[in-house]
Amino acid sequence: MGNSSDDTYTLEQAKEEINILRRVEDDVVEAIENAENEEVLLYLIEEQELDKAHDGKRGLGNVRQAVLESRLASDRLKRLVSLRGDETPEDILVPEDVVRNAKVALEAGKPVVLYGPTGTGKTTFAKQLARETGIGYSLHTATPSWTPSDIIGGISPDYTGESLSYRTKLGCVSEGVQRARRFDVEYGVILDEITRADISKIFGPLYTAIENPHQTIFETDEGETIELDERVNIICTMNMSDRTVNELDNAITRRFAMIELDEYEEDKRRQLFKDWLDTHVSGQTDIDDAELLRLFERDYEGINHGNESTAQGSIMRFGPMHYRDVAVFVGVACREGGEYEYDQTDSIGQAFRTYIVPRLLNSAAFPQVERIAEHYRAMNDEFEEFDLSPAAELAERELEQERRQMGSYE
Structure with a gap:
């Protein structure tokens, strides 16, 4: 690129160098970091789709990370790169009161549980809700082997060196907190089909964190402490075909907003x-x-x-x-x-x-x-x-x- 890292990168330069930018990922990242205004970003990402050219159809590569970290990028543009390749339907078909109650609960700082019979579109609506209330989201499907470390984080063996060592590994909620902090955005964490796991067991530390949001719930090897962040929206789905709300642990019904998704109009x-x-x-x-x-x-x-x-x-x-x-x-x-x-x-x-x-x-x-x-x-x-x-x-x-x-x- 013809400009130094101290210079702003203009729209005219982007248009002149577009053929180079299509080939060289590092130049695109530098152009985003030094963009004169959002028009440059819109040209590179919305019009030319250089994030797809370098990062692929989906996933968080270097180009999309640069957009998310840019102080010039609007929430709309950040949402665009974060949701590239997401085929979630745009039309929300669940009853209006379900949508409104779920949004209000998240705005009030409450994690949400979407529960109801099988086949009512809970996972689809969870993704739609995450898209509408944040910049991006991650989806994690529970299994019977889940432990608290899958939610909060824990110690994991590292086999990459000459000898066995151990490193901390983020859980899905901690990872969401880290991403919300890094990009300064609202971010959704979807925990799908949580009835597959032992809810009381896996959510224990999370319950504590909800009650004490400033309490550190995890610390990385680099010394970064993780606390629940108001920018992170936790959305769970629960299949109630074989149990009722009355059979759930009181801990979850006290700490989560329980949103029933049942009959469609x-x-x-x-x-x-x-x-x-x-x-x-x-x-x-x-x-x-x-x-x-x-x-x-x-x-x-x-x-x-x-x-x-x-x-x-x-x-x-x-x-x-x-x-x-x-x-x-x-x-x-x-x-x-x-x-x-x-x-x-x-x-x-x-x-x-x-x-x-x-x-x-x-x-x-x-x-x-x-x-x-x-x-x-x-x-x-x-x-x-x-x-x-x-x-x-x-x-x-x-x-x-x-x-x-x-x-x-x-």
């Missing part, structure tokens, strides 16, 4: 179904989209609200997001050269057998298994255009197995 749910069918099925198959949409709605209503004609209530709470997998399966199976190109109506029952029924049975007690089998027998009779017998038969087999197991205990 009917028009938004219908729009979801229609969008998936338009995207994955319409024009690619000979299947009647309107009838398949009716099947989705009838199945959802029967599971969640029961059958009015028989006065039977809900089988269980079951979210609409599962039906996207059905739409994708049908579109792939029935396209030209697909496995079900010449048996398209058969693909519907196979999709329900693959994606819907196993997820229902996974958390069903015996009375629910009976209802699921009964439900899909009735659905198969009602929708003559589609062969739903594979779904019904899977539920019947599970019911017979449950009956045999009950008989063996008697």
Whole structure:
């Protein structure tokens, strides 16, 4: 580059040297660090997308770090580089009161738990919430082996030298604090499906930190102390298909804002179904989209609200997001050269057998298994255009197995 590190880098220079900047990463970083104004950054990043050229489609490379550290970069530009490659849908479809309550809780400094039945879009909304309330976010999915060190940090073996040594390793919350500090931004940390882990065990130190936000919770090898930072938004998701809020440790309900994500407004749910069918099925198959949409709605209503004609209530709470997998399966199976190109109506029952029924049975007690089998027998009779017998038969087999197991205990 023609200018020294003490000179400001102008828009005219950037345009003149754009071919060099496309090839040389260090020159781009230097241009960002010495930019005369944000117009230079906008040209390099928004117009020329040099961060994608050097850092790749996603991830935090040297160019994006330079933007995040720039005093000239607006929050909008920082958000742009931080979320490069993020395919989270823009449209928020969860109920408005859920969105408002979650935002207020985060603004009030409370970590949030989004809880509800499987398939209600908790993870998607967690990402949307993190995007709307911060510059970027990280997503971490809990496992049964999680310990407090996965949240706060701990000691980790280092095998890079000639002999075994140990170094401190940041946990996901501590890492979020460090990033918020480094770039002086609001940052989201998403802890997904926390019911997979022992919540009381993994959150112990975090509970203490929430009660005493100025208390050091971790110290790095470099001597940097980590305390909870108001710029870090902690967002958790929790699948409540097999437990209730009353069964949770009181510690989490006292320290976190518990936001239920359950029922979608009917028009938004219908729009979801229609969008998936338009995207994955319409024009690619000979299947009647309107009838398949009716099947989705009838199945959802029967599971969640029961059958009015028989006065039977809900089988269980079951979210609409599962039906996207059905739409994708049908579109792939029935396209030209697909496995079900010449048996398209058969693909519907196979999709329900693959994606819907196993997820229902996974958390069903015996009375629910009976209802699921009964439900899909009735659905198969009602929708003559589609062969739903594979779904019904899977539920019947599970019911017979449950009956045999009950008989063996008697």
